[in-house]
Amino acid sequence: MNLIRAEVSRFFSRRFIQLMLSVLIIVFGITVFTVMSQSRTPTDEMWQHAERTAAQARDNYAPRYDACAAANPDRLEVCAQYDPAQFVTERFLYDVFVFHTRIGDLVMWLAIYLGFFGFLVMASFIGSELHSGGMTNLLLWRPNRMAVLGAKFGAAVGLVVAISAIFTAVYVGTFYAIASSTGLVGRVDGYFWADLVGLCARANVVGLLMSVLAFAIATVGRHTAAALGGLIGYVVVWELGVRVVADAINAFRGNDAEHLFLSAHVYTWLARPGTGDRIGDMTWTDSGVLFLVLAIAATATAFTTFRRRDLI
Amino acid sequence: MSPVIEISGLRKTFRSLRRGEKVALDGFDMEVSAGQVHGFLGPNGSGKTTTLRALLGLVRADSGSMRIFGVSSRDYASVAHRVGAIVESPQFFGNFSGAKTLRLLAMAGGVPDERVLQTLTTVGLADRRSDPVKSYSLGMKQRLAVASALLKRPELLILDEPANGLDPAGMHEMRTLLRGLAAAGVTVLISSHLLSEIEQVCDTVTIISHGRRVVHGPVGAILAGHDEGCYRVRVADPDLAARLLGDARVEDGAVVVSGVTDPAWITETLGRQGLWLTELTRVAPDLERVFLDLTSAPQVPQPGAPREIELEVTR
Structure with a gap:
């Protein structure tokens, strides 16, 4: 419990995390401004x-x-x-900003914001501690690697999830208020709200997945930059490079290979029922299972590596 | 005195795909008794930090045994509350204040919050406790690191290069602090490359080279063991004096003569030839000379060679 309290305190004291919270709010402000500037009654x-x-x-x-x-x-x-x-x-x-028709796209943006926020915050939270020797110092106090890493992971994931949930509520609430005052709310029945809550929850899951992956890569790579490098490397080599090469040699037909790309799974995961926003025969279930397996594998790798590693 | 730290036959080889194998510890032994200030000396890369990290459970040794307070280091967690340590200088977060840095550690370790101010006072940082660490000098950061090790009132204090970055006044304060802790019954193990510091503050010393112990024992006894009866002599004709004195060399216009048991022999030998002394000074051995002698070829242990080269000085 003491470890968790210390990690929560450390989380909110970190300058980088404060900066990322500010960036999240600024980006939110820009989104709100853009929507408001393009809407009238x-x-x-x-x-x-x-x-x-x-x-x-x-x-x-x-x-x-x-x-x-x-x-x-x-x-x-x-x-x-x-x-x-x-x-x-x-x-x-x-x-006219119509809440009913536009909020879905805005929640897509929300997923992107939360994904980047979670990724950068988690990568920094563990990466800088490992790189600076802060983790070593902590282990001299509590020589239990699993407990120390677990407390750090649990506290950080919990806080990122809590911040994401609060941000989501404020985000959706703000656009509802804008629609009510200067636009149009549209038809918002029980089905709509249930669908929107599900979409927001899935956007939060994307943020959570990115957070867990960042934590794992930074833990294995012992540095914040390892996570950033891993992300950039994946996007450049796999999402862009393999697609370009595969297209050039006509290796994939239609949507056959889309399930190999994480971006396609995120797109499918955030698709709303009845909109046709899906790729091939990919389903939420497939993508959800993939996310779960990825998150568990990444977390297990991080903890196993950290338990055995020489801290030099 | 019962040993607080006992290390025997410690071996560690680091394996890396990029750098291959590196033997860091090759059957290293060390013993530190309760209440001592023990110096841990060795050239860069000799295995000092690896030893300390292995002792504190940060590095997994390949073989050998380590005991702290009589408990195997595998059960280090059970004695961790009695050990304060800094292993190389931790890089604190710049925007945290000194007090916040310690408070987070105290919170994680279940140490009462009031210890933060007490410890900052002990290391002379109480006045700057609310300032961000990035505004601290290198010496102040070093003192903050020591404060973090002192926070839980340790019975054993392990400090890796505690004098790094300290100015002469800071070194003096650190020396006084360590002496005070030792007087209060705290056992202190200091790794350092500042030999004069070790010489002034330590009761006993272990010198490591190539991952193995080359000498250990009380500082005074080690120095006495390397006393070669050396004197510095100044005369009008140093070259002639050097020839007359035999085992001698000319350095900076003075004659340095070794193997002298009675300095009266020097005055008598030179006086008989009409060479009158303007200076006769005993050149006492210092730890630096001993250190260089013991850690430079051909005395350094070679990998795989028997361990008999180790010297124990108990005089």
Whole structure:
């Protein structure tokens, strides 16, 4: 308990973490400003135009949906992108911030913010301690490596999760308030809120996954920079390099290989039901299981390495 | 006195894909008795820090035994509350104050908060306790490191290079502090490359080279063991004096003569030839000379060679 208290105190005292919290708030502010600057209260004329455009879209897509549904009677979800029901009037209220239609995209951004926040904070929290000798000093006091690393991991993950949850609530609440005052809230029924809560939870899971991976890489690499290098290396070599080479030699067909890329799994994980935002036949379950396995494997590797390592 | 630290036959080889194998400790032995200030000397890379880290459970030894307060180092956790240590200078977070740095350690170790101020007072940092560590001088950071080791009122204090970065006044304070701790019954083990510091503050010393002990015992006895009866002589014609005195050499215009049991022999020998002395000074052995003698070829232990080269000085 003392160790946890000390780690919580250390977490909030670290200058880098304070900086990252400030950056998170600044980025949030920029997002809010951007949304507000592009939104105004809809006029009657705007409503009429939106209703006409939505009706046209529904008319255009109804035959496609019917054809798709006839071809896939047992897999209607593949026809979601043609579903006329998605073309609600609010979608065509240009220059108006409609909470119902826009919050999904904004939560995608939230996932990115939380992912980077968690990654940098966790990498720094463990990396700088290992690099500076702070961890060694702590082990001279509490010569139990698993307890010391566990307390650091538990405290940091717990705090990142708590900060992410609070930030998410403030984030969504702020955009709801903006929509209420200068835009349009739209149709927000129980189903919508349940869907939004699920999406926010999944965005938080992305942040948590990034945090755990950063902690593990920085622990194994003994430095904050190891985590940053690992992330950049993965993106450049795998996400970009392998894709480019595979495309050049036509190694992958269609979406066959998308499940090899973490970015595709994050995209699938954050997809909302009925929107068609999915890649091939990838599902939440596949991506969720992958995230869980990755997180457990990374954490186990970090703890095993740290338990055996010579601290020189 | 019962030994507080007993190390026997300690071996450690570091293996790295990039750098290959490096034997850091090759059957090292050390013993530190209760209440002593014990100096731990050795050239860079001789295995001092590896020894201390192994003793404190930070490095896993390949073989050998280590005991602290009679308990195997494998059970170090059971005696950790009796040991204060700094292993190389920890890099504190610059924006934390000295007090906060210690308070976090105290919190983690279950030490009462009031010890923070007491310890900062002991090392002379009480006035600067609220200042960020980045505003501290190197010597102040070193004293903060020592304070972190003192926080839990240790019975055994292990300090790796505690005088690093200290100015002469700081060194004097550190010496006084260590002497005071020893007088209060704290056993102190200091690793240092500052030989004069060790000589002034330590009761006993262990010298390590190439991962093995080359000499150990009381400082005075080690120095006496290396007393070669050396004198410095100044005369009008040093070259002639050197020829007359036999085992002698000319250094900076003076004659340095060794193997002299009675200095009257020098005055008599030179006086008989009409060479009148303007200076006759005994050149006492210092730890630096002993250290260099013992840690330079050909006396250094060679890997795999028998361990009989070790000297024990008990006089």
